[in-house]
Amino acid sequence: MIRQWVDDLLSFTDDDWARYSFNRDPLVGRLSHACQVDHRQKTIDSALALTMRLRKDYKYNDIHHLATQLGIRVLKKEFLSSSGYSVFAFFEEPDTITVYSDNAEATDRILLQHALYEMVGYVRTADLLLAHEVYHYLEKHVPDIYSAQKHLTLWNIGLIKNQSRIICLEEIGAMAFAKEVTGLKCSPYLFNVIMMYPQNPQRAKNIYENYMRVKPISKELSC
Numbered sequence: 001m002i003r004q005w006v007d008d009l010l011s012f013t014d015d016d017w018a019r020y021s022f023n024r025d026p027l028v029g030r031l032s033h034a035c036q037v038d039h040r041q042k043t044i045d046s047a048l049a050l051t052m053r054l055r056k057d058y059k060y061n062d063i064h065h066l067a068t069q070l071g072i073r074v075l076k077k078e079f080l081s082s083s084g085y086s087v088f089a090f091f092e093e094p095d096t097i098t099v100y101s102d103n104a105e106a107t108d109r110i111l112l113q114h115a116l117y118e119m120v121g122y123v124r125t126a127d128l129l130l131a132h133e134v135y136h137y138l139e140k141h142v143p144d145i146y147s148a149q150k151h152l153t154l155w156n157i158g159l160i161k162n163q164s165r166i167i168c169l170e171e172i173g174a175m176a177f178a179k180e181v182t183g184l185k186c187s188p189y190l191f192n193v194i195m196m197y198p199q200n201p202q203r204a205k206n207i208y209e210n211y212m213r214v215k216p217i218s219k220e221l222s223c
Contacts, residue, residue, distance in 0.1 A: 002197050003114050005208045009190050010119065012211070014044065017189050018172055020214045025168040027152060039151060043169045046146035047176040050138065063131045063181055067097070072137055074130060076101040088195050089129035091136040099129050106198035107191070116194065121185035125195065128188055131178035139170065147173035 018040035022028045031039070060066035067074055073096045089099040104126040111117050111125070139148040147169035154162045175188045193211070196204035 001201075002110065002194065002204070003116065003119075005193055005205075006116055006119055006186075006190060009193065009208070009211060010186055012187065012189075012214075014040065014187070016214055017175070017187050020189070020211060021168040021172050023214070025166060027164065027166060028168075030152060030154075031166075039166060039169060040172055043146050043173045044176040046144075047135065047173045048180055050135075050142065050145060051177060051180045063127050063134065066181075067130060067134055070134070070137070071095055072097055072134065074099065076126075078102040086192075086196070089133050091133040093140065095137070097130060097133040097137065099126050099133075101126060103195060103199065104129060107195045110194060110198050119186070120190060120194075121183060123182045123184045125191065127182050128178055128184060128191060131181045132174045132188065134181075135174040135177040136170065139173075145173065
């Protein structure tokens with residue numbers, strides 16, 4: 001079952017994953033599909049450029065080495081709940097990242113037992129989670145990251161503008177960053193299904209089905 005889900009989701013493109021993210025953003029109604037594609041690509045380009053800068057500036061061996069050099073405190077906690085939780089790691093300002101190690105290890109066992117490493121790439125779940133959260137840390141410290149900037153004008157009166165960030169770009173950027181830093185073969189979005197599977201297969205199935213409902217946006221709005 002889980003292997004078939006992963007196989008289905010491997011067919012998703014960056015545009016498919018971005019469409020899913022935008023559909024969950026409260027401001028999606030203000031953006032045409034063309035604008036979404038533009039913001040998605042600029043976010044990914046920015047995230048990839050960031051990885052190149054970090055490799056040059058820090059010459060790190062792995063994501064843990066990078067986190068240490070950046071001054072990030074990395075905490076590992078156990079929080080395996082039979083009811084199923086959707087937060088597997090989180091960044092807490094100013095400099096702390098927590099990874100739920102029990103769930104990460106359970107996910108690694110699923111990857112091994114179901115021969116999924118060959119499909120997604122040989123990356124430890126904890127490393128992928130840490131890389132994702134390192135990006136969110138960097139959003140607070142690197143001002144030119146695209147996803148950290150305000151790109152949407154909500155209203156303007158004369159010279160006064162009310163601008164907003166597009167929240168879903170934070171996840172799009174973090175996923176692109178984590179994939180590049182760890183060398184994952186697939187989109188990290190797949191891990192939302194795989195990580196849920198050890199503790200709550202039904203909820204993992206629900207996430208998979210929500211992904212599979214992604215449809216092209218037909219209504220076009222001005223950017």
